[in-house]
Amino acid sequence: MSLLIKNGEIVTASERYVADIFCENETITRIDRNITAPRGAEVIEAKGKFVFPGFIDPHVHIYLPFMGTFSKDNYVTGSQAAIVGGTTTLIEMCCPSRKDDALESFELWMSQAVGKSACDFSFHMGVSRFDDKTGKQLREIVKRGIGSFKIFLAYKGAFGVDDTELYRILKLAKELGVIVTAHCENETLVAERSKELLAAGKTDPGQHYESRPPAVEAEGVHHLMTFAELTGAATYIVHVSCQEALDQAIAARQRGVRVAVETLIQYLTLDKTCAEQPKFEGAKYVMSPPLRDKRNQAILWNGLRDGLVQTVATDHCPFDFKTQKTMGKNDFTKIPNGIPSLEERINLLYTCGVKAGKIDLHTFVNAASTQVAKLFDLFPRKGTIQPGADADLVVFDPNYRGKISAKTQHMNVDYSAFEGWKIEGRPSVVTVRGQVAVRDGKFVGKPGRGKFLQRKPGHF
């Protein structure tokens, strides 16, 4: 089986040129001018279009028991939404709760994806408890191809680890060379402030922000950085939302702490006023850390441009508005946290970032694909366009004009946080390991074809 993509403008993190890309079976085998298609090859004309490496989302929730309910996508819906949006690989958070067994949880999460995912996938292994058994189990999980852990300093009693556990997890991570991804918010401050707000009768979605202001996140980052400094572990701070938190990470990096920073498309494009909308509309925008004051958007765009922020993810976490977000109608602490965006990350990053002049095309590719591949041991198999790499390619039409709507999305959720937003450009053709999975913006791939990607520690 062979595929030839002709005359596209190839854009990677560092290069931009017009050429043809020839793929055999699952791999890119040749990049050159004027390649002649062999008999039987599928030919895609890409003149006037960009060709990007398949995008990688490093922070996704598909299967997530959380806050008394389950996030809405499964791997059939979630992976199709990802691919239509140009994401050909996703890394899901495997999130056992404190009472769950680590190895059983890893197997449970894996069983949700195998045979259902249309895109390639991996997991960050969540560690929500560290007891006598955990170290041995984590070593086994690393042997099975997981090179990264996930910890929460938030969500007291559910996923959150205490300081003894944090120290032990980071020590083990350092020994194994595993990178630790971390949700940084001070869980005690969140719990105390939430109690105070509720006692004062402040129950609406806008109060979510008041329960976890920037200082709560900044303290979480500072806390993690102290532990990372003393253990020498490599860390990756997920969903950094504001200047205060970013400052803590940069200060730590300057004194030698190994830390990479992720922000989300939501923080780059939405702000706290979204969650303050009346009639409970704001609940659609409740996530943690909360959407911030608008001034932070420029800080994060500039951080990306200047290399202070490494990646842009989604933290995709879909809960229906009508039946799930309403669980918190009279108490904001019961609104399931999350804003779905797996399908929209690339179109929004291009429209609001590249087209708006905030980042260039190389930064766009770097933050949404190449850096992720490098940090999480997928490079150069993923994250770039070169002979030998997987033929995950996004033929992107910069002339497309459209609108985002829940009515047309593939994500299995009853609203869009970006309803009616105009997009300028979209993936017209997407290939996953050499097979066309999107044509004219429509999913035409094979559910279940996605592969589990074995990753090794020691890449950051």
Ligand code: URP
């Ligand atoms: O609000 C969020 N971010 N929901 C998903 C869980 C998490 O904290 O990543």
Ligand code: ZN
């Ligand atoms: Zn989180």
Ligand code: ZN
């Ligand atoms: Zn998350």
